Amino acid sequence: MESLIGTDPKIVFAFWLGVAVAAMTLLMLVVIIVMRQVVLHRERVHARAVAFWSTILVAEPGFETGPVPPLPNRDLSGFLQVWNEVHEPLHGATTAHLGRVAREVGLEQRLYRHLGHGGFHAQLVAIIALGHIQNSESFHRVEHFIDDKNPIVSLCAARALMQIDPKRAVSKFVPQIVRRGDWSQGSVASILHEVGADQVTRELSEATLQANAQIAPRLIRFLASVSPEAAAPIIRNTLLSSKDERLISTCLQVMTHRDDLDCVRPLLAHPRWHVRMQAAVTLGRLGVPGDEQRLIAILSDEQWWVRYRAAQALRNLSFISVDDMLRIQQAQADGYARDIIRHVLAEQTMGVAA
């Protein structure tokens, strides 16, 4: 240190900067090691709790009436993990045994505390667990989480509410589906399937009818997946009246009614290629004799995907055999049309279609 006396101030500054950096580095190392030890300890406690409570919550039939041990606070996270995992395959239903365990360990009160004061993970696990308990009294405690900014929290809350009281929850859930562009669509569809068509069809249909072209494709897809019957008139109406190509495309993808094919056929000449392509796919799925001529006409489309899907659609038509396909191929003057049929026939032979 004495050697720094009378030294250039820049060197002194650099030296002390180095000392500060070294101190920060050592501090960081200590933090890493302490954090590791804490995490290891927590993981050990958690694993012990998971193993212990698994034997109780997943009790063999006949051993379900035994006494339930007290649930210490340190075991709560392990208990909740098992609790939620056990309920997942039950799709919202709970069993008498699990209900008894929940009552005896005072689970709901503990979960309410988590909801009020827990961190992100604790709150989410509590919301999910309350959904599985399905006690209508917890509805109002979970309710406000559906408006949470975080899409994971709000979506978990929506699912819990739909499990607790679907009739009440659907009027909150559907408007959120419309509003929340950040919700995972696959998870929304999964929740809708869990609760079933009866609970959601009416609200979802109304919301779809009122939605703008931006949101409607999302809603039509959900509605068609839970209730194709309810979706059919909306799809027909959209195909007849809408000018929005994205919406039309979505309707073509989800339509299931042959009666509406008259709305589809003109779309084979739509200026946008993805609409022509979806129209071809739909005809391949639902088409009737006579539609093959319409599909043959677009085998020479300028877009590869339209040609490809048209050829696949022809192949999918139940009344078109491989020999018919070969005849169609030979009759084509256009090389692209011949190539695409050859491609699709080879796919069929090898079972490698996309």
Place this chain on the structure above:
Amino acid sequence: MIDFSAVADFIRGIPWMQLILTLQWVFLAYFLAINMAYLVLNYISVFSIIRYMRDHRAEYLPKSLASYQPPVSILIPAHNEHGTIVSSVHSLLGLNYPEFEIVVVNDGSTDHTLQEVIDAFGMVEFPEAYRRRIATKPVTRIYASSRYPQVRLVDKENGGKADALNAGINCARYPLFCVVDADCILQQDSLGRVVRPFLEDPSTVAVGGVVRVLNGCTVHNGFLEKIDLPRSLLAKFQLVEYLRAFLFGRLGWSPLNALMVISGAFGVFYKERIIAVGGYRSGTVGEDMDLVVRLHRSLRRERRPYRITFVPDPICWTEAPTDLKSLKNQRMRWQRGLAESLAPNFGLMFNRHGGAVGWLAFPFMLLFEFIGPVIEVFGYAAMIPLYFFDLIPLQSFLVFLFVSVGMGVLLSTNALFLEELSFHMYPRSWQQLRMFGVAILENFGYRQINSIWRFMAVIKWLFSFWTKGHWGKIARDGSWQRHGERAEDHGT
């Protein structure tokens, strides 16, 4: 005839002390700027990773319906990869993802790559109506397999990795494509994790993932079984380097939507957007970075909302070179790739619509990643004569070395901290201490030699000594394919 006495007079006339003092300030300012920039990136990464771990550490949401997961085409460009290609495809077939296809592109291999794939997967020639949406070297044949309907093989004339990838894009059937190097090992859930940002934000056009060092790990049936530290010191240095590069080098830029690199070893892209920018640029060695920079430039120019995102999950593992020659080739190739990506996209820098990428990331890459090695090597080179001619006191030299090494160790320790905050793949205390030791040790020789290689690459690039892009070959023996054995037990 040169008048040497005049030259000597000129040199004597230069105000050396003034020049050295000025340079001293320049170097000091540069040193402070680069370290501050890295520290800021580091702290952004801390917040990003905490947020990411908070949202994704557990699967809170109900399982997404499979029909809502977009199908993905996995592209594997292969040039003389006969040692690894078959097991790579086998391991990819085991991925846990609802719908995907694997397109192997044989880029004119001169070894048995093509025949091995044909034999292993029962491929037969397929009359595909090939679409040449991006121009490539001629595709000679396309193969498919009835035993493995997900696998296709494209055989084409040699044109480099970028050209092979473009041919793969032409053949891809699905809206998203994933690029995977033939020698990489993926986790079973890799694809699901890296596709997630596309589902969370529809404006996402590209997603990159973390690449980790495979050396020292145990692989079974094409999947990672046990994670451990490499035995070779050179691989250990690279392990710490990869942590630094991926956990804060890239994660730091992602929240600013200014990520400029998605590793060529593993990345997922929205196909139509890539075709719209012309696909990969052939004739470059840094085709991966070039593509991402062009994506930014094109989308910024069109003023479209978009996201280029980075997922910090450890999803792709690759064998790091363990000999200096291969390492040198790799680093020089990376540096040249950086230069080739920055130069043609210079218009992005400080562009009115450049956003964070144009105003922060591009200048950062240019100043610290491209010019950095030049300044560093000049700094080292200058120290020697300055010390011998007594122009710099020993004390100053030692203090500067102390600060420089200290900053290097601090940045590496911060990367270890990020790793601890997130995935703690190396959970034992001795592993952490060993990595800390490596973080110190790398400052004495490894860092300098790396800077020298990168400096050489800059000079070579400036003088265009290299003629064209080619496949960078690194000595790898694919020993991780053998069941339950460590990579280094076979001398890689």
